[in-house]
Amino acid sequence: MSVNETAQAVETDVSTAWGRSRLGAFLSQPVSWVFIIVGGIIAFLSLYPTFFLFYGSLTDAPLGVPGHFTVQNYVRAYTDPEAYPLLLNSFIFGFGASGLSIVFALTLAWITIRTNAPYRRLFELTAIVPNILPPILVSISWVMLLNPSNGLINAGLVQLLGIEKGPFNIYSMPGLIFVEGLILTPLAFLIIAAAMKSMDPSLEESAKTLGSNEFGIMRRITFPLIRPAILAAATLNFVRAVESFDTPAIIALPARIEVFTTKIWREALGSFPTNHNLAAAYGVGILGIALVFVYLYRRFTSQVESFSTVTGKGFRPHQIDLGPWRYAASGLALLLLIMLVALPILVLILVAILPYYHVPTWQTWQNLTLDNFRYVWVTPRVHKAFMNSLFLALVGATACMLLASLASYITVRTKIAGRGIIEGLVFIPWAFPGTAMALGLLWAYVDFPVPVYGTIWIILIAYVTRFLPYGLRAVTSTIIQVHKELEEASIVCGAGFMATFRRVMIPMMRPGVMAGWIILVTIFMREFSATLFLYSPGAEPLGPLLYFLYLDGMRGRVAAIGLVISVISIILIAIAQRYSRWDTK
């Protein structure tokens, strides 16, 4: 062996040893194992069904049938000249609905958090309620209120003003945008309100000291501080609107407005027989668009987080004294909440107590019935569905938040290489349209070696896979506010990773964890697009039950169950808030 070769061998040995020692050092840290386990679980949950969707989009045969590689599905989906004007419609719809949700959410958040308007705390709590209602019920309620022939508001205005025709027409692009905007408002509210609550008041106080008036402070300090949160909520809601199918199916179809999701339905999912491969190709395309917006969302939220880390101490932004205008502010918040909560719930109550839905007359009041509530009370199928959904909501949301807390800790608090990938992976299943993702999950788990298909566990896996981003965002925004000193003090005192995580981080993250838990519980209580493909007969949760009753024309029963779900969800929220200090955070 020459000198050079010997030197090279020594160098290799040293670098291998160094590599080994680095690996050894990495593996000797408990947090590294947490990273490996959590990263592994998230990568599996995210990539396994995604792989099947990609595979499905590149083959010419349905699941379980050996097919040939083809790009024909992509050619068919994206060379159709008709697709692009529809994409434009979807973008108009998405921008409009998302923009409107931001206007509503911003107004509500500002009034409830930054002003001294009366009843603001009550308004703040009520703003979460619409998240409980299944979106399809909200759309149906607004059709009953604003349809041009006999919508209740139109009919009322015709009688009141003596005009010939009601002024509103839900079957239009503005109508579509309005309803979707209302559906999207609660999520935007949660994001914007959280940013407003975590704002450092010292900046505003400094501006005040320097002589700025309230409007100047709002324009030059407050708005720039919450701008990233607004943009984050807007991008998130834009993606949700572009992917939504329920509202377009109920409102756009009669209005003869076509959007991209209704086209996917016609060409792939609603075709006979269903063309899953084409649906997967469309899904992958939407994933591409959504990922661009998810990237933007991540950029905006990282800015929110950089603003939030000004200090680690607890504070509450100062409240603006609106003087006599505070009653007007309350009036405005009340008006928004009437649209968001009161009107849809009133319509649901009406539908639940009428023998069949019609515009109420004096005779109607003699025919009111509690049959639909009796159905909920006496039907074993409904009881079983409630139990299944409660199990899924409680266990699913808890599992989701446990995973989200660990993932969030790793991405925010550690310097482990590759930690950023975890968050990217979490968003992939969310970026697919719901039905496409359900397809991927079905393909992935129907023949899985561990027999989860046909059990309730596959639904739990689906929920955690698809809705983990909500949990992650809620907990990340809190973790960022916990000052590192607390954690360092724990480590200096000799506590290990697990003890620090359990005794310092978990209690400090509790508000975020509970906020995420609340959002997830309300979604899991009523989810149906993924559940429908995956649940096994005999283990039916509420989402599919509502869907089937709707399919069978049992609107009254759907409304009654919807109302009971709302009551249960509100009880769960109240319990969660008691343990979280979420409302006072």
Place this chain on the structure above:
Amino acid sequence: MKFKDGFYVGLAIFALLVTAPALAQDAKMLEAAKKEGKAVVYGSLESDSANSIFNEFKKKTGITVDYWRASATKVMDRALSEYRAGRPLFDVILTNDNPMQIMFKEGIFAKYESPSAKDFPQNAIDPNLGPRYRNVVIGVVYNKSAIKEADAPKSLQDLVNPKYRGKLVMPDPTQHTTTTQWVASLEKLMGKEKAEKYIRDLAAMKPILVESLLPAAERVVTGETPIAITYVKYAYIYGQKGAPLDYVRLGKFMGDGHYLTLSNKAPHPNAGKAMIDYFLGPESMKMMAKLGEFVNRKGVYPPLADADKIEFVEMYDLGSKGFAQKKKEYQQIFLR
């Protein structure tokens, strides 16, 4: 013993000899079914109708039926996906003719001749799928509060009268499969040339298009739109709840057939068979008719006025290529 008496005794013995093994076999099958405990059914029959039958079946046999209800297309999707992946959870499929034929061609069904099938008319028995237990009949339903009987349309031709412009709702034939089939089959009633013109005239009326047949009926119920092309049974079902509905007596009505068939990989084959036997039996068919369904057993009609005068015409079986082609064609006619 006279010859005549001897003949009858002989006949009775012969009948006993012929039926005894079958009865013994039935009893054996039922015993095995009870041991299996449950049957899993995927179907598109409305949950209320299905569950009332399944509950009665459970009372009689102790066998539970787990029912997964979805649209016909979704039933087929799930059944085929599970079957191809080698994990079929279902014993029986219960849905429309077209998807049943496709599933039959995919080879997922077992041949099971239910003893209850003998009570169905011969022309309602498919050689591969068994009895067409019910027909889903499509017609024109209207709201009597919004349109007086004298002003109501009297025929399909009347629907294209300009006075009904803006008053008609129907499922989107470019999206809703059964409506695609209905529009395509109009030539069975009118002849090809007349039907083609009629379809264009119907589209020119700019009917309000909705997702499926039920939302169309619901709009008539609420009075939002007074006339709908939808299932005739809704006139009875919503009428029972007090809605002022009636249907136009068209004479000939088009529709689709429904079948139920056993899977050849049924996890509970005996329970599946026992369920099919009961389902096709007189008791369950009467129960279904009472709920407004057009069942195919002779002399059993839903309690809908003039139901016995309805002449049923089965719609074309379009096949997957036919559907795609027709949907494209109707896109040009209805959505332009």
